[in-house]
Amino acid sequence: MNVYDRAYELARALKKSDEYRALLEARARVEEDPKNKEMLLEFKKRQLKIQKERLLGREVDEAELRRLEQLSELVNLNPTLKEFLSAEFRFTRLMGDIQxxxxxxxxxxxxxxxxMFGSEKE
Structure with missing residues (x-):
């Protein structure tokens, strides 16, 4: 058994998975409307910024948190964006399980x- 062949086989299987196809379809629907695409990008950008600050152990600005919450509410009211985020979540979960x-x-x-070599704590 060649491990690399199996890795390529896994990649092909992922591309055929329901989760991946749903994500591609949802992304295509988002991109049909520039306003949806812009709102999603803004949401993701703000979300990433807050996650980064938290990972670095920094205090997150309350105004920024409120803005993200407001944007999150708008995104969840938009069926196209909600569908994309749901598809993204399912695909991310699949990738996490595989990882x-x-x-x-x-x-x-x-x-x-x-x-063999002992713990570095010793």
Missing amino acids: KILSEPLSEWLQMTEE
Whole structure:
């Protein structure tokens, strides 16, 4: 069994998955309306900015949080954008599940390495 062949096979299977196809279709519908696309990009940009600040341990501006909440409400009232975010969530969950499966050998390797060489804490 060639691992690379299996990886390409997985990539092809992902492209054929219901989750991926739904995401592509939802994205196409978003892009049909420039206002929807602009609103989604603004929402994602603000969301990413807040996530970045939190990851860096910084205080998030209350006004920025309120603006994101307002934008989130607008996005969720828009069926096209709501559908896109739902499709994106399902595809992201699928990718996370696959990543977890693929990471299993890594955790086994790390455990084996720690057993062989000891923990850095020692």
